[in-house]
Amino acid sequence: MRLALRFTLAVGLTALALPALAQETTIDTKRLPVKDGHFEFEGPFGTYDRAALQRGFQVYKEVCAACHGLNHIAFHNLDEEGGPGFTEAQAKAIAAGYKIPADPNDKGEITDDKGNRLTRPGILADKFPSPYPNEEAARANNSGSLPPDLSMIEKAREGGSDYVFSILTGFHMTPPKGFKVTEGKYYNPYFEGWNISMPPPLVANAVTYSDGTKATIEQEAHDVATFLAWASDPKMEERKRTGFGVLVFLVVLSGVLFAAYRKVWAEMH
Amino acid sequence: MSGPSTYTPKSGFEKWIDQRLPLPRLMHDTMQTFPTPRNLNIWYTFGGILTFCLGVQILTGIVLAMHYVANAGLAFDSVEAIMRDVNYGWLIRYIHSNGASMFFLAVYIHMFRGLYYGSYKAPRELIWIIGVLIYLLMMATAFFGYVLPWGQMSFWGATVITNLFSAIPVIGSHIATWLWGDFAVGDATLNRFFSLHYLLPFIIAGVVGLHIWALHVPGNNNPLGIDVKSPQDTVPFHPYYTVKDAFYLCLFVVVFAAFVFYAPNFFGNPDNYQQANPLVTPPDIVPEWYLLPFYAMLRSIPNKLMGVIVMGGAIVTLFFLPWLDTSRVRSCRFRPLMKQFFWAFAVACVILGYCGAQSVDASVAGVPLLWVARLATLYYFLFFWILMPIIGLIETPKKLPASIAQSVLGDTAAAAAE
Numbered sequence: 051m052r053l054a055l056r057f058t059l060a061v062g063l064t065a066l067a068l069p070a071l072a073q074e075t076t077i078d079t080k081r082l083p084v085k086d087g088h089f090e091f092e093g094p095f096g097t098y099d100r101a102a103l104q105r106g107f108q109v110y111k112e113v114c115a116a117c118h119g120l121n122h123i124a125f126h127n128l129d130e131e132g133g134p135g136f137t138e139a140q141a142k143a144i145a146a147g148y149k150i151p152a153d154p155n156d157k158g159e160i161t162d163d164k165g166n167r168l169t170r171p172g173i174l175a176d177k178f179p180s181p182y183p184n185e186e187a188a189r190a191n192n193s194g195s196l197p198p199d200l201s202m203i204e205k206a207r208e209g210g211s212d213y214v215f216s217i218l219t220g221f222h223m224t225p226p227k228g229f230k231v232t233e234g235k236y237y238n239p240y241f242e243g244w245n246i247s248m249p250p251p252l253v254a255n256a257v258t259y260s261d262g263t264k265a266t267i268e269q270e271a272h273d274v275a276t277f278l279a280w281a282s283d284p285k286m287e288e289r290k291r292t293g294f295g296v297l298v299f300l301v302v303l304s305g306v307l308f309a310a311y312r313k314v315w316a317e318m319h
Numbered sequence: 320m321s322g323p324s325t326y327t328p329k330s331g332f333e334k335w336i337d338q339r340l341p342l343p344r345l346m347h348d349t350m351q352t353f354p355t356p357r358n359l360n361i362w363y364t365f366g367g368i369l370t371f372c373l374g375v376q377i378l379t380g381i382v383l384a385m386h387y388v389a390n391a392g393l394a395f396d397s398v399e400a401i402m403r404d405v406n407y408g409w410l411i412r413y414i415h416s417n418g419a420s421m422f423f424l425a426v427y428i429h430m431f432r433g434l435y436y437g438s439y440k441a442p443r444e445l446i447w448i449i450g451v452l453i454y455l456l457m458m459a460t461a462f463f464g465y466v467l468p469w470g471q472m473s474f475w476g477a478t479v480i481t482n483l484f485s486a487i488p489v490i491g492s493h494i495a496t497w498l499w500g501d502f503a504v505g506d507a508t509l510n511r512f513f514s515l516h517y518l519l520p521f522i523i524a525g526v527v528g529l530h531i532w533a534l535h536v537p538g539n540n541n542p543l544g545i546d547v548k549s550p551q552d553t554v555p556f557h558p559y560y561t562v563k564d565a566f567y568l569c570l571f572v573v574v575f576a577a578f579v580f581y582a583p584n585f586f587g588n589p590d591n592y593q594q595a596n597p598l599v600t601p602p603d604i605v606p607e608w609y610l611l612p613f614y615a616m617l618r619s620i621p622n623k624l625m626g627v628i629v630m631g632g633a634i635v636t637l638f639f640l641p642w643l644d645t646s647r648v649r650s651c652r653f654r655p656l657m658k659q660f661f662w663a664f665a666v667a668c669v670i671l672g673y674c675g676a677q678s679v680d681a682s683v684a685g686v687p688l689l690w691v692a693r694l695a696t697l698y699y700f701l702f703f704w705i706l707m708p709i710i711g712l713i714e715t716p717k718k719l720p721a722s723i724a725q726s727v728l729g730d731t732a733a734a735a736a737e
Contacts, residue, residue: 122403127403198593205584205589205592206592241321242602282592284403285403289583290580290581292410293576294577294580296593297573297576300573304566307562307569308566310562311562311563311565313567314558315559316359
């Protein structure tokens with residue numbers, strides 16, 4: 051009798067404990083809420099900080115561009131209103147620093163004698179060249195993972211610029227007990243699933259800012275997230291400015307219409 | 320009321336036109352002197368607002384189609400080129416994409432208004448039925464339009480919705496293949512969806528014409544739900560309702576503009592800024608907000624075919640509404656019992672929309688949303704098919720006012736006006 055009771059108790063307790071044990075080993079790896087990057091361009095009147103855009107472009111160019119494309123951005127965008135505020139000469143110089151795959155030459159060839167792809171210096175009309183010839187090459191160079199194009203990254207992720215900021219500053223943390231980082235991946239709790247293929251891209255002084263700003267990881271992340279916000283939404287300043295005028299007009303028109311409405315209906319109630 | 324025409328041609332030219340094509344007469348009778356109940360409230364301005372929405376969608380859509388490329392390999396980039404390189408392309412596209420949401424916002428208010436004031440009841444059954452048809456066409460148009468940018472949600476939304484047809488026994492998979500023009504959603508699908516997306520709005524415009532024509536036979540219903548009895552009950556459409564509609568339209572456009580300029584992607588899904596990839600399924604495939612209640616119904620039924628039937632039944636039910644309501648009184652103002660069930664119905668629709676936006680296994684405070692959605696779906700059908708016929712028979716309505724004029728002006732003033 052006693053034995054049976056003990057046995058039942060033991061089985062019962064185990065049955066109760068099992069789900070609890072199982073729960074401990076399966077951690078919810080939903081991404082953490084994004085951190086606030088405190089961006090200057092937030093709010094209905096916010097505009098991009100030109101200096102941050104230029105520094106962010108430097109971070110993109112010297113760090114991110116090794117793996118990530120910027121396919122929808124042309125060099126002439128760099129000197130456009132509402133953008134990083136480079137002069138046309140600066141944008142031309144930046145373009146000329148890139149090698150663009152050339153059209154077939156006068157022999158109809160696209161490679162030189164040694165089989166290397168013919169290139170020419172970039173011009174304003176060119177878009178940023180991709181770091182890899184195609185998706186297969188990109189995956190082959192990144193152990194099977196595809197570094198996403200960054201032209202629209204902040205419109206394509208919930209959280210936008212705060213998300214990019216969180217990812218970039220979300221490395222170097224100790225994973226919670228029971229969470230095992232997958233081989234060849236990195237721990238980043240701001241990334242869905244917590245395992246990210248991208249190695250920590252930023253370190254302090256990864257770039258040397260010409261304006262003397264101290265290049266901490268936070269600063270670099272803030273700057274490049276600002277630059278990518280512009281890349282995703284290059285018309286933001288024009289949009290907010292136009293919107294202000296439109297809303298002022300509509301509110302005034304509403305007032306006029308309300309007065310007309312009251313006058314027309316005055317004797318009807 | 321479509322009574323005798325009050326139009327008198329003022330010049331020889333107008334007389335000449337009037338004897339050949341009486342278009343000025345039509346405009347005069349329908350948009351100027353048309354006798355309109357004097358007690359229409361703010362909720363009656365949404366008909367005009369909806370006409371505006373349709374116009375905006377057609378105008379912006381025609382311009383977008385000048386720059387859009389309906390090709391699976393180029394569509395996504397062409398939309399992005401509109402956003403970046405076309406002059407004011409960002410504005411036109413944001414008006415169009417937010418315009419769809421504004422259109423549905425307005426149509427839902429318009430429909431709930433009709434439901435509350437009994438505008439579907441005799442002699443206005445056909446106005447309601449034509450309206451449901453417009454709503455169906457709007458959903459189809461919006462769905463086709465959402466596919467065009469060829470983002471991840473476009474592609475997977477199209478895959479989920481077209482796959483619903485494969486639930487039909489025996490011929491289902493053939494219908495799906497026929498719809499796709501291929502063996503999966505692809506370039507052929509995108510092309511036909513673009514063609515239909517361009518076609519349907521003009522059909523909607525035609526059906527809207529019928530809707531207004533049908534409206535102009537019995538005339539507007541009104542918040543009291545009683546018939547117009549004397550000229551004191553009405554005012555000419557112009558200037559009384561042109562100015563009122565214009566004012567509320569302007570307020571509506573303020574809200575519209577606030578979204579377009581300050582939160583243009585509020586109604587959108589970030590996944591749709593990633594190009595369609597048939598090899599990568601997004602973790603949650605969610606339709607646009609205005610289809611969420613139906614999506615929640617679909618998901619709450621474990622059997623796919625039954626789910627499709629229930630979802631379709633929810634819309635088909637609306638066609639029968641005029642005959643499901645047995646009450647002799649139109650307006651819920653005088654229907655104390657019906658009023659409560661009406662608001663419960665409105666809440667059930669919002670709950671369904673909320674459930675449709677969450678993942679299937681989600682729960683709130685320990686209550687699985689799947690069951691919440693099931694209960695709300697049950698109530699949706701219960702409301703129309705059981706409650707509505709019964710309440711109409713057992714309810715004692717409040718006393719109706721003698722006339723619209725009496726209700727607005729009070730007894731003495733109405734008598735004085737006579």
